[in-house]
Amino acid sequence: MSLETPLHRVQGLGAAHSxxxxxxRQRLTALALIPLTVWFAWAALGLVGASEAQxxxxxxxxxxxxxxxxxxxxxFVLISVYHMVLGLQVVIDDYVHAEGGKLVLMLTxxxxxxxxxxxxxxxxxxxxxxx
Amino acid sequence: xxxxxxxxxxxxxxxxxxxxxxxxxxxxTGVGLSLGTLLLAWWLVAVASGPEAYQSFxxxxxxxxxxxxxxxxxxxxxxxxxxxxxxxxxxIGYGFTPAKANRNSWIVIVLSVVLAAAAFAAAxxxxxxxxx
Numbered sequence: 001m002s003l004e005t006p007l008h009r010v011q012g013l014g015a016a017h018s019x020x021x022x023x024x025r026q027r028l029t030a031l032a033l034i035p036l037t038v039w040f041a042w043a044a045l046g047l048v049g050a051s052e053a054q055x056x057x058x059x060x061x062x063x064x065x066x067x068x069x070x071x072x073x074x075x076f077v078l079i080s081v082y083h084m085v086l087g088l089q090v091v092i093d094d095y096v097h098a099e100g101g102k103l104v105l106m107l108t109x110x111x112x113x114x115x116x117x118x119x120x121x122x123x124x125x126x127x128x129x130x131x
Numbered sequence: 132x133x134x135x136x137x138x139x140x141x142x143x144x145x146x147x148x149x150x151x152x153x154x155x156x157x158x159x160t161g162v163g164l165s166l167g168t169l170l171l172a173w174w175l176v177a178v179a180s181g182p183e184a185y186q187s188f189x190x191x192x193x194x195x196x197x198x199x200x201x202x203x204x205x206x207x208x209x210x211x212x213x214x215x216x217x218x219x220x221x222x223i224g225y226g227f228t229p230a231k232a233n234r235n236s237w238i239v240i241v242l243s244v245v246l247a248a249a250a251f252a253a254a255x256x257x258x259x260x261x262x263x
Contacts, residue, residue, distance in 0.1 A: 030218070046259065047263070050262065055185070059178065084168060091162060123176045
């Protein structure tokens with residue numbers, strides 16, 4: 001006899017309140033970040049010592065009418081920030097045992113991630129507006 | 132007062148292995164890179180905010196402390212990337228034997244430092260900056 005309610009059983013979720021969603025998303029974002037990180041490192045190295053105008057040109061230059069570098073930068077930041085929330089969640093789960101502190105830290109991490117994402121996208125849109 | 136209870140062995144009781152080091156450093160670099168994301172956002176905001184904001188960002192990036200932080204970011208990024216690939220390899224069942232685990236952890240440690248050092252060597256000797 002199972003002590004699980006039928007609803008719990010059909011959802012496939014145990015005492016942790018969630019299934020493999022976190023694990024799977026962490027792996028998928030990790031996989032996406034491999035090529036994105038290699039691209040970002042190469043791009044950043046290519047911008048060492050660049051002036052503001054040169055950096056603007058790099059970010060806004062288009063091929064076939066599409067500003068690939070701006071799109072890749074935005075994608076890199078968004079997926080990084082998502083991967084970061086998943087990773088810091090695990091760190092907090094492991095070391096912070098007080099429920100209150102855990103909640104405050106998780107909200108801080110998510111708020112920080114949201115702010116970084118919004119600020120970055122706003123900056124990229126503003127940069128796109130300069131051309 | 133609570134009586135001192137026997138503890139199971141933890142961090143300070145084990146001899147350091149390369150695999151243990153990479154596991155701990157993976158987490159530390161992950162937290163470090165989270166802070167590094169703020170630098171990335173700052174850089175983009177500076178680029179978007181005009182020449183003066185960009186100049187003040189570059190002044191910080193160029194001074195010794197800024198270079199030290201950027202080197203840390205570059206190394207953390209290469210370490211977390213390389214060790215992350217190791218993690219994904221484990222997920223498909225590769226790299227668990229002691230010999231492979233030891234070898235791969237040393238590859239990650241050495242290669243991450245080599246990559247970060249190579250990037251900075253290229254930057255300082257004028258071989259970077261080709262996107263201009």
